[in-house]
Amino acid sequence: MTDRGRRPDRVGVDRSEGFGERLLGVLLDRAHEMPPDLIAPLVAEEVARVGGREVSILLQDYEQVLLVPLPGRRLKVGGPEPVEGSPAGEAFLSRRRVEVPLDGSVRMYLPLLDGSDQIGVMGVTLDSVDDDDRRLLRRLAGLVADMIVTKDAYTDLFFQARRSAPMSVAAEIQWSLLPPLSMATPQVEVAGILEPAYDVAGDSFDYALNGDILHMAMLDAMGHGLDAATMATVAVGAYRHTRRAHTDLSQVYAFMDRAIDDQFGPDHFVTAQMMILDITTGRLQWVNAGHPAPFLIRDRAVLDRLESPTTLPVGFGGEEPVVSERMLRPGDRLLCFTDGLIEEHHTGGEQFGEEQLVEWTNRILRERTEVRAVVRALSHALKHERGGTTTDDATIFLVEWRGGDADHLATLD
Numbered sequence: 001m002t003d004r005g006r007r008p009d010r011v012g013v014d015r016s017e018g019f020g021e022r023l024l025g026v027l028l029d030r031a032h033e034m035p036p037d038l039i040a041p042l043v044a045e046e047v048a049r050v051g052g053r054e055v056s057i058l059l060q061d062y063e064q065v066l067l068v069p070l071p072g073r074r075l076k077v078g079g080p081e082p083v084e085g086s087p088a089g090e091a092f093l094s095r096r097r098v099e100v101p102l103d104g105s106v107r108m109y110l111p112l113l114d115g116s117d118q119i120g121v122m123g124v125t126l127d128s129v130d131d132d133d134r135r136l137l138r139r140l141a142g143l144v145a146d147m148i149v150t151k152d153a154y155t156d157l158f159f160q161a162r163r164s165a166p167m168s169v170a171a172e173i174q175w176s177l178l179p180p181l182s183m184a185t186p187q188v189e190v191a192g193i194l195e196p197a198y199d200v201a202g203d204s205f206d207y208a209l210n211g212d213i214l215h216m217a218m219l220d221a222m223g224h225g226l227d228a229a230t231m232a233t234v235a236v237g238a239y240r241h242t243r244r245a246h247t248d249l250s251q252v253y254a255f256m257d258r259a260i261d262d263q264f265g266p267d268h269f270v271t272a273q274m275m276i277l278d279i280t281t282g283r284l285q286w287v288n289a290g291h292p293a294p295f296l297i298r299d300r301a302v303l304d305r306l307e308s309p310t311t312l313p314v315g316f317g318g319e320e321p322v323v324s325e326r327m328l329r330p331g332d333r334l335l336c337f338t339d340g341l342i343e344e345h346h347t348g349g350e351q352f353g354e355e356q357l358v359e360w361t362n363r364i365l366r367e368r369t370e371v372r373a374v375v376r377a378l379s380h381a382l383k384h385e386r387g388g389t390t391t392d393d394a395t396i397f398l399v400e401w402r403g404g405d406a407d408h409l410a411t412l413d
Contacts, residue, residue: 023049024139031147036155039147040072043140047124050136056123057112057144058088061164062175062197064376067092067121070161076123080164083376088121093373097138099129110137112145117180118372119145163198170201170229177204177236182372186406187279188214191372192397193379202228202270203338203393204236208243214277215243218291218397219314220338221270228393234263235270235314249276249287253311253321260315269313273336282328282401287321289314292342295358296326297333300365302358306334330403333371335361340392341382352385360385371400 023046030042044055054076058067066080067088083089091098091109095118100107106129112119122141126133152158167175174194182191190207194200202221207214217239221231238259242252252274260270273294275286286306290313296304306326312318343351364378375398382394 023136024143027140027143027147031143031150034147034151036151036157037072039144039151040070041074043122043144044074046140047137050126050133052124052126052133052137054107054123054125057120057148058092058123059112059120059148059158059162060092060118061162062167063164063195064193064197065380066164068161068164070120070158081121088123092118092121093370093376095370097134108133108137110141112141112148114145114149114180117149117182119148165198167198168201168225170224170226171197171199173226173229173233174200174204177206177233179205179207183207183209184371185209185279186404186409187402188277189371189400189402190214190216190398191375192395193375195379195383195394200393200395201225202232203340203395204232205336205395205397206236206239208240209279212278212280214279214399216275216277216336216397216399218273218336218338218395219270220272220291220340220393220395222268224392227268231260231264231268231270234259235272239272239274249274249285250320250323253287253289253314253318256314257317261317264315266316269315271313271339275334277328277399277401279401280403280405282330282332282403283325284328284334284401285323285325287311287323289318289321292337292339292354294337295335295361297335297361297365298329298331300369301362302335305354328401330401332401334399336397336399338393338395340394341396343392352382356385357382371398374398 027046047055056076057070058081059070061068065083067083068080069077071077081088083092087098087100088109091111095111098109105125105127108124108129110122112122122144124137148158192205194203201224204219207216219232219235221228235256238256242255271290273288273291277284288308288310290310293305293307295302296306308324309322311321342354342357360381361378364374364381368374368377375396379396
C-alpha cells in the first residue's frame with residue numbers, strides 16, 4: 001500500500017490532554033496570519049496526527065436546506081448533505097456529536113459552533129474512537145468554527161461555498177447586514193431565518209445582548225429589489241446608532257423615522273418592531289410601528305398575540321409610540337414575523353392568514369423543541385404550504401427566555 005493510501009497508525013499516538021493542548025496551540029498560533037485557503041490543509045494535518053482521515057468541512061447553505069462541502073486541499077469533497085435525514089444534518093441540528101459505525105471504522109460528525117451559532121459540521125473518519133478523541137476533536141471543531149468566522153471577513157471562499165443558487169444584489173446587501181442567525185446563553189436564545197434566501201430585499205432583523213438587556217428589532221421595508229434593500233440598510237443603521245447611544249425605546253422610533261424621511265421622502269416607509277428584554281427578570285418592552293403583532297408561545301403552543309398600541313410605520317412621521325410591557329415566564333417564547341408570511345396567497349385564492357400560521361406553529365412545536373430547529377422547520381413548512389415559492393419577503397425571528405444566570409461560566413472549577 002502506498003503512503004497516500006495507508007491508514008494512519010494509531011499505535012503509540014499520544015492523545016492526552018497535554019498533547020491535545022499542544023496540537024490546538026499550533027493551530028491557534030498560526031491562525032492570526034494564515035490565509036483562509038490554508039485552514040483546510042492544516043486542519044487535515046492535525047486530524048492525521050490523532051489517526052484521523054477523510055476530513056470534510058460542511059457549511060450551511062443560505063436556505064438552510066443543505067450542508068455543502070468546503071473545497072480545499074486535503075479535504076474530502078463530496079456532494080452536499082441534506083440537513084434533514086443525514087448524520088451530518090443530525091449533528092448540525094442537535095449541536096451534538098454523531099458517530100456512524102462503518103466497516104472497520106467510525107465516521108464522526110462534529111458541529112461547528114461559533115459561540116452558539118451553527119455554521120456547519122466537520123466530518124472525520126477514525127479506525128476507532130475513545131474519549132480522548134472525542135475531547136480533542138470537539139475542541140478542534142470549535143477552533144475551526146472560530147477561524148472560519150474570523151477569516152470570512154477577509155475572503156469570499158466561505159460565502160461562495162454556502163451559495164447554492166444565484167443571489168440578487170439586494171439579497172447580498174441584506175445578508176451582509178444580518179447578525180448571526182442564532183445566539184444562545186443560559187438565560188435566552190434567539191434564532192431567525194429569511195426567505196427567499198437568494199432574493200430577499202426589504203426584510204431584516206437585528207439583536208444585541210448588552211449586559212442584562214437583549215435588544216431586538218424586526219424591519220420590513222416597502223417594495224422590492226434594491227430600493228427596499230437600501231431602505232432596510234438605512235433603517236438598521238439608524239436603529240443600531242440609537243441602540244448604541246442608549247436612546248430610550250420611545251425615542252428610537254423618532255430617530256429612525258427622520259432617517260427614512262430625510263433619505264427617501266414621504267412616500268417611503270418601513271414597518272418596524274423594536275423590543276428590549278431584561279434577561280434577568282423577563283420584563284419585555286416593545287414599540288410597534290405598523291408591524292404584525294408577535295405571538296406569545298407558552299407550553300409549546302401559541303397562547304396569545306402581543307397586541308399593543310401602534311404608531312405609523314417609520315418614515316410617515318407618526319406620533320411618539322406607546323411603550324408596551326409584559327412580564328414573561330421562564331420558557332416563554334416570542335414569535336415575530338413579517339407580513340409576507342401571512343399575506344401570501346395562490347393566484348386568485350385567499351391569503352395564508354394568521355390562523356394557518358398559528359396552526360402550523362403549534363404543529364411544529366409538537367415535533368421540535370430547539371429554537372433554531374423550530375424556526376427552520378416552521379419557515380420551510382410554511383413555504384411548502386404556500387406552494388414552494390413566495391412573492392414577498394417572509395421572515396421569522398424566535399426568542400426564548402429561560403431566566404437564571406450565567407455566572408458559573410465565569411468561574412473555574
